Amino acid sequence: MAITDDVLVIGGGIAACTAALSAAETGARVRLLAHKKSTLRQASGLVDVLGYAGDEGPFSDPYAGLDALPEDHPYHIVGEDGIRDGLRLFDEAVGDAYQGGHTDTNALVMTHGGAVKPTARYPESVAPGLASSSGDMLLVGFENLTDFDAPVAADHLTAAGVPFSVRGVTLEFPKSFRSDAKVTRFAKALDRDESVDGGTARSVLADAIDAELDGETRVGFPAMLGDDHDDEVRDELADRLGVPVFEVPTGPPSLLGLKLEDMLFDALDEAGVRISAGNPAVDFEAEDGRIETVIVDQKSRRTPYEADQIVLATGGLVGKGIDSDREHITEPVFGCHIPHPEDRYEWSEPEAFGSHAFARFGVVPDDELRPTDEDGAVQFENLRAAGGVVGGADIAREKSASGVSLSTGAVAGRLAGEEATQ
Amino acid sequence: MSDAESPTNPNLNPGAQTDDFEAVEVFPESTDMDLRPGADNCYKCTACDVSCPVAEVDDEFPGPKFQGPEQWRLKRKDDEPVDDSIMSCSNCMRCDDACPSGVPLSQMHNTARGEYVEKEMDKLSREYIRNRILANYGTLAQLGSMFPRLTNAMMGNSLVQMVNEKVLGITSERDFPAFATQTFREWWNERGGPKVRSEEKRVAYFHGCYSNYNTPEVGKAMVRVFESFGYEVVVPKQRCSGTPMFANGMLEDAKRAAGINVENFSGLLNEGYDVIASCTSCSMSLRQEYPELFDIDGIKDVSEHTYEALEYLRIHENLEDELREVSVDDQSFAYHAPCHARNQGLDRQSVELFRELDGVEIEDVGDSCSGISGTYGWKEEKYDKSMQIAADMFDHMEHAQGDVGMTECPTCSMQMEHGTGYDIKHPLQLLEEALV
Numbered sequence: 001m002a003i004t005d006d007v008l009v010i011g012g013g014i015a016a017c018t019a020a021l022s023a024a025e026t027g028a029r030v031r032l033l034a035h036k037k038s039t040l041r042q043a044s045g046l047v048d049v050l051g052y053a054g055d056e057g058p059f060s061d062p063y064a065g066l067d068a069l070p071e072d073h074p075y076h077i078v079g080e081d082g083i084r085d086g087l088r089l090f091d092e093a094v095g096d097a098y099q100g101g102h103t104d105t106n107a108l109v110m111t112h113g114g115a116v117k118p119t120a121r122y123p124e125s126v127a128p129g130l131a132s133s134s135g136d137m138l139l140v141g142f143e144n145l146t147d148f149d150a151p152v153a154a155d156h157l158t159a160a161g162v163p164f165s166v167r168g169v170t171l172e173f174p175k176s177f178r179s180d181a182k183v184t185r186f187a188k189a190l191d192r193d194e195s196v197d198g199g200t201a202r203s204v205l206a207d208a209i210d211a212e213l214d215g216e217t218r219v220g221f222p223a224m225l226g227d228d229h230d231d232e233v234r235d236e237l238a239d240r241l242g243v244p245v246f247e248v249p250t251g252p253p254s255l256l257g258l259k260l261e262d263m264l265f266d267a268l269d270e271a272g273v274r275i276s277a278g279n280p281a282v283d284f285e286a287e288d289g290r291i292e293t294v295i296v297d298q299k300s301r302r303t304p305y306e307a308d309q310i311v312l313a314t315g316g317l318v319g320k321g322i323d324s325d326r327e328h329i330t331e332p333v334f335g336c337h338i339p340h341p342e343d344r345y346e347w348s349e350p351e352a353f354g355s356h357a358f359a360r361f362g363v364v365p366d367d368e369l370r371p372t373d374e375d376g377a378v379q380f381e382n383l384r385a386a387g388g389v390v391g392g393a394d395i396a397r398e399k400s401a402s403g404v405s406l407s408t409g410a411v412a413g414r415l416a417g418e419e420a421t422q
Numbered sequence: 423m424s425d426a427e428s429p430t431n432p433n434l435n436p437g438a439q440t441d442d443f444e445a446v447e448v449f450p451e452s453t454d455m456d457l458r459p460g461a462d463n464c465y466k467c468t469a470c471d472v473s474c475p476v477a478e479v480d481d482e483f484p485g486p487k488f489q490g491p492e493q494w495r496l497k498r499k500d501d502e503p504v505d506d507s508i509m510s511c512s513n514c515m516r517c518d519d520a521c522p523s524g525v526p527l528s529q530m531h532n533t534a535r536g537e538y539v540e541k542e543m544d545k546l547s548r549e550y551i552r553n554r555i556l557a558n559y560g561t562l563a564q565l566g567s568m569f570p571r572l573t574n575a576m577m578g579n580s581l582v583q584m585v586n587e588k589v590l591g592i593t594s595e596r597d598f599p600a601f602a603t604q605t606f607r608e609w610w611n612e613r614g615g616p617k618v619r620s621e622e623k624r625v626a627y628f629h630g631c632y633s634n635y636n637t638p639e640v641g642k643a644m645v646r647v648f649e650s651f652g653y654e655v656v657v658p659k660q661r662c663s664g665t666p667m668f669a670n671g672m673l674e675d676a677k678r679a680a681g682i683n684v685e686n687f688s689g690l691l692n693e694g695y696d697v698i699a700s701c702t703s704c705s706m707s708l709r710q711e712y713p714e715l716f717d718i719d720g721i722k723d724v725s726e727h728t729y730e731a732l733e734y735l736r737i738h739e740n741l742e743d744e745l746r747e748v749s750v751d752d753q754s755f756a757y758h759a760p761c762h763a764r765n766q767g768l769d770r771q772s773v774e775l776f777r778e779l780d781g782v783e784i785e786d787v788g789d790s791c792s793g794i795s796g797t798y799g800w801k802e803e804k805y806d807k808s809m810q811i812a813a814d815m816f817d818h819m820e821h822a823q824g825d826v827g828m829t830e831c832p833t834c835s836m837q838m839e840h841g842t843g844y845d846i847k848h849p850l851q852l853l854e855e856a857l858v
Contacts, residue, residue, distance in 0.1 A: 003736055037520045041469055178481050182471050188478070253472040274774050278519055278767030299709040299766055301726045303737060320522075 002293055002304035005031040005274065006420035009413065010281045010294065010333065011313030011321070012038035014047075014090075015387025015405035017264040019311045021089050022413030024271040028420045032268060033296065033305060034277040038261060039319045044249035045223070045256025046109060047090060047098070047121035047406070049083060050075070051399030058118045060105050062403070072392040075400075077367055078407040085414070086406025090121065093267035094260070099127045108132040112148045112222060112250045114156025117399055123256050125234060129220045129246030131162050138216035139168040139248070140209060144181055147250050148222035169212050174204035183255055187227040202233060206240035213241065223247040223255045230259075276305075281314075281333050291334070291380050309382045309416035312336070312363075312371070313409060316388030316395075322361060329361050331389065336363045336371040336379055338391065355394065362391025369412045382419070384412035457494050457533065460526040464491035470517035470527055475791035476510055479810040483510045486517035490530035504538035509549075510804075511535065512795035513669035514761040515706070529714045532668050539671030552591045556797035557670040560662035560679075563601065563635035570601035593805040596840060599636045599832075606634040606641035610657050620654040625734070626687055626695040627657045630704040632832035643854035644700045644731050650858045651739050656695065658686040663704040665762075666797045668711055680712050680721070688720030697728040700850055702763040702830045703796065705730045709766065730768055730830070732775070732849055742778060749780030750856050755847070756787050756822035758815055758838060760831030764789070772828065772849045779856055785822045790814035792829075794837035809841070816841040828852070 007023040009016050012034025023030045051058050053068035063080050075083065091101045098121045100107055106118035108131040116131045129137070137157075141150030150168030157166045174196040175189050193200045199207075209219060219237075225247055226233030237245045249256050268275060276296070283295035283302070291310050296303045314321030314333065323332045329340040329347075340361055341347060347358045362385075363371035369384040386408035388395070395401035464487065471477055471485035489508055496502045508531065517527040543550050555562060566573040576582055577598035587594040604612075606629050625648055633641040648655050660683050667676035687697050699705035708728040712721050735741045755776070759769035769789075776784045793811030798804050819827060819842050827838040827846040835846040 036522055037469065037473070039522060041472070041520075042467060042522065180484075181481070182468065182477065182485075184472055184478065185481075252467045253469050258472070275770050276767050278765055278769070296767070298733075299706075299725070300713065300722070301709065301728070303733075318522075 002306040003031075003276075004306040005029045006307060007031070007309045007311065007413070007416045008033055008294060008305055008307035009311040009313055011311075011315060011319075011387065012036075012277060013040055013313065013315055013319060013387060013405065014264070014402055015315075015409040016311070016313035017093070017268060018086055018089050018406050018409030019313050019386050019413030019416070020268055020273045021093060021271055022085075022410045023309075023311070023417035023420075024273050026414060026417030026421050028309075028417040029274075030272075030417070031274040031276060031305070031307070033281055033294070034275070035280040035314075035320075036278075039315060040257045040261040040264075042252035042254065042318075043257040043260075044111070044251075044254055045123055045260045046117070046119045046126075046249055047100075047402040048118070048399040049087070049106070049120040049403030051106065051118035053398060058106070058108075060118070062106055062118075062120060063104060069398075070392065072364070074365065074390045074392050074404055074408050077365060077369060078411045082407040082411045083403060086403070086408075086410040087120065089410055090406055094263045097124055097259075097263060098122065099124055110153070110157055110220075110248055112153065112248050114153035114160070116157070116160050116162070119399070120403065123247070123249075123259070125223070125225065125230060125247040126249060126256075127246065128218050128244035129248060131157070131160075134164055135217040136164050136215065137166045137218050137220060138209070138213060139166065139220045140212075141168065141170045141222065142173045142186070143170060144173060144177060144179060145183065145186065145222055145224065147183075148248065153248070165216075167214070167216065171208050171212070174198075174201050174208070183222070183224050183250070183253065184227065186224045187230075187255055190224070190233045191226045191229045202236050203240065206237050209237075210241055213243070217243050219243055219245045220248050221245065222250045224250075227255065227259070279303075281305075284334055286380060289378075289381050291383055294333075308420040309384070310380075311384050311386055311409075311412045311416050312389055313386040313405075313412075314389050316362065317358065319388055321387075321389040329358075331363055331371075334371075334380065334383060336383075336385070337373045338363055339374075353397075355397065359394040359396060360391055362389055364392075365390055368415055369408060382416075384416055386412040457526065457530055460524070460530070461491040461494045463523045464521075464525045465523055467522065469520045469522060470525075473516045473520035475514060475516065475793060475811045476512055476807065479807050480510060483507055486511070486527050486531065489534060490517070490527040491525055493534055494530055503542055504534045506538065506542065508535045508538050509671070512798040513665075514791055514795050515765045516761055516791065519765055526714070528711075532673070532711065532715060535668075535671035536673035540673070543671075548589075548591055552801070553670040553797070554672060554675075555590065556592070556800055557667045557672045557675060558662070559666055559797070560631040563631050567601040567605055567635045570603050574598075574600045587802050591802040592800055593802045595805055596800065596836070599632075599836060601635055602638045604638065606638035607657065609638055609642060610645075615657075616649075616655050618649045618652060618654050620652055622694070623651070623653040624693065624695040625653050625655055625698045626690045627655055628660060628663065628683070628687070628697055628699040628704055628708065628728075629657065630660075630699065630701045631662050633700055637832065637848070640700050640848045640850055643848065643850040644698070646858045647735070647850060647853050648698070648731075651735065656690065658690065660686060663699075663701075663707040664711065665703040665707045668707070668715070669796050669798065673715065677716050677718075680716050681718055683708070684712070684718050684721050684724050688724050691723055691727050695727075696734065697724060698731050698734055699728065700731050700830070700848065701832060702730055702760050702766065702768060706762040706766055730763070730766065732771055732830075732853070733766075733768055736771060736775070741775065745775060745779045745856060748856050750782060750852070752781050753826060754783040754824040755785070755826050755828040755852075756819045756824035756844070757784050757828045758787050758792060758819070758834055759789070760829055760834045761791055761795070763830055768830075772830075776849070776852060779852075782852070783823055784828070785824055787815060787818035787822050790818065792831075792834040792837040794833045796833050799833070799837060808837070812837055812841055819844065
């Protein structure tokens with residue numbers, strides 16, 4: 001016996017969650033098999049579809065850029081329908097917590113460095129800070145939160161030519177924490193509205209900002225405005241200041257990413273997806289070109305999981321779905337073929353932000369997202385790939401990471417589910 | 423398992439014959455554990471710190487990243503002493519699960535704590551003596567359970583509790599767990615050992631201290647359920663799994679216990695037995711901590727054959743179908759997954775299984791830590807923090823539909839009961855009710 005399901009999705013990020021939700025819609029019995037906590041914790045929480053392609057962009061309409069993408073890009077397999085389906089699953093999963101679904105147009109969101117990036121969906125708390133909407137902006141940073149330097153971000157944003165004025169100030173947080181306190185500590189203090197000198201965390205903070213406000217009509221903070229009671233925190237601050245407040249997505253560990261992870265897992269629960277997390281898939285048994293069993297390393301002991309259909313959504317180089325040594329690029333679970341130049345000096349460009357070959361490394365999917373071997377033949381009849389493990393997209397340059405994950409996840413999950421329930 | 427080395431066996435020189443490549447010895451040869459490869463994997467993303475329940479409530483605690491890779495680097499350069507904050511780590515091992523980079527955090531913490539206790543701690547200090555007593559709960563329980571009624575009356579006495587707190591630093595806020603009037607092993611011997619004999623289906627039960635001395639009903643449920651599936655159950659002599667010893671840096675005590683356990687269980691593996699535990703910290707210890715920390719003959723074999731009881735049935739039997747065909751009296755549970763279950767990937771299995779069982783409502787109360795972490799919450803100076811950590815779990819339990827708690831971990835269950843007044847069941851007890 002092994003633990004048996006119809007569809008087994010390997011991974012724990014956006015692609016895996018979407019694939020699982022998509023497969024569950026077909027009525028299949030689905031299991032998500034995740035290793036560690038997902039890289040969503042390191043992600044901004046923004047959902048990009050396509051901002052740039054080649055030398056073109058930024059696109060205000062992400063779908064308009066599809067034609068400019070290289071031929072082997074995964075978007076050409078899933079098509080506009082696949083992207084829309086991925087976004088639909090996402091919108092259903094997160095509900096009101098995200099905005100952007102009302103339009104096909106990209107929003108321009110500021111990053112914690114003060115750059116502006118085109119994105120398709122953004123957390124509700126980020127919305128009042130869009131660079132594409134008007135209103136002078138005050139950015140607030142804190143001494144102890146070194147990830148966000150408000151004056152520098154304001155200067156960058158101004159240099160980017162936004163049509164409103166931006167000013168940044170650095171304040172003391174009303175409660176003093178250790179010098180390397182974690183962002184969650186700040187969030188909790190606001191969540192609980194802890195008492196501090198002169199009042200409570202929220203009121204004293206609002207007073208300090210009020211004294212700084214100089215006609216600005218919106219106030220931005222690094223993403224730290226509460227965790228469990230974030231709506232309440234933002235509402236109270238906005239109320240006291242008389243202007244909208246917003247959050248700027250930050251680097252890891254990102255509160256917005258953590259919240260997105262929670263929302264996606266809640267959606268999985270609701271859809272009846274079973275979840276096994278904490279151990280990596282390391283091996284498999286196959287027969288006649290079909291994967292019969294996936295082997296999970298459960299603290300050095302091997303546990304078998306069986307399913308009719310498998311979706312591989314283990315991520316790219318950062319998520320460890322793709323492994324590398326000095327000579328080879330490999331896909332560690334099923335040994336899927338990943339083409340790469342033999343000479344590793346051809347894997348990257350001299351410029352840090354150049355068009356690196358490694359950025360596009362990944363499995364080569366057929367038109368059903370099944371990984372193919374060197375000769376272009378399907379490697380396993382019942383294996384599909386989704387997300388970062390799929391090659392062909394340069395997600396960092398294109399600003400397409402979430403879109404690739406959502407669309408390939410939606411299509412791979414649906415095909416797997418349909419096949420398994422036939 | 424981690425990328426770091428297990429303690430090296432000096433007789434082995436892996437890879438030496440396999441190619442012509444001549445390795446240059448950069449570091450002096452040592453039989454100590456080499457955690458450097460693991461430490462180098464840390465890219466300081468602080469995912470571990472964010473997942474640490476102690477750091478969340480204790481502003482003084484520098485967090486797993488400092489305790490692990492940073493401290494390890496500091497130490498390699500000069501002979502820096504281990505920072506005393508290591509004693510505030512509760513060994514929940516959540517950092518292991520959070521690390522995206524395979525840094526063996528808990529292994530580093532266990533090692534550092536062992537070194538701190540050995541080199542820095544005054545062996546006559548109240549803290550050391552108290553920790554030693556708590557870490558060796560099994561010994562204490564053995565004495566206590568000789569006269570269970572007397573011990574229970576005594577430990578429940580407020581004067582005794584006050585003395586415990588003032589003299590030993592064991593909190594008086596908690597009620598000592600009652601000792602059963604008959605231990606699991608006494609029951610086992612009285613019933614004459616296994617009732618089922620089988621050549622094919624064989625398990626050796628690691629009951630641990632708690633289900634032996636305090637909750638023998640869990641052990642009995644485990645035996646009855648496995649026998650109902652036709653398993654031959656044996657119960658080898660055993661010591662504490664070592665979990666409380668790791669958490670208190672008593673590595674010598676832990677190694678002694680591990681040695682006895684490995685010796686008693688590894689011999690059975692050849693006869694076709696697998697090792698089953700009903701406590702998720704016990705199975706965690708045998709599976710992960712033993713091979714990470716000790717070099718004992720047969721240790722890897724035991725690790726590879728150890729299962730949590732429910733997990734074993736899920737893999738080897740058609741448990742889901744069995745449960746679908748039966749029903750129990752209506753009952754509703756608030757389930758809490760112990761941190762150590764989480765780390766073995768077992769945190770969802772009870773909810774998943776019992777959802778299918780007619781008569782049962784079960785709700786996962788979320789991923790908050792119970793905060794007691796074995797002996798941690800018993801320490802007078804840690805009690806408040808342990809309750810602060812638990813606040814989320816209490817809150818979620820009270821908001822859950824269920825009015826009975828469920829968990830696999832004995833100390834989580836103490837904390838759940840302490841904070842909510844709910845009765846707490848072990849999944850095996852419900853399984854017994856459903857299947858036997």
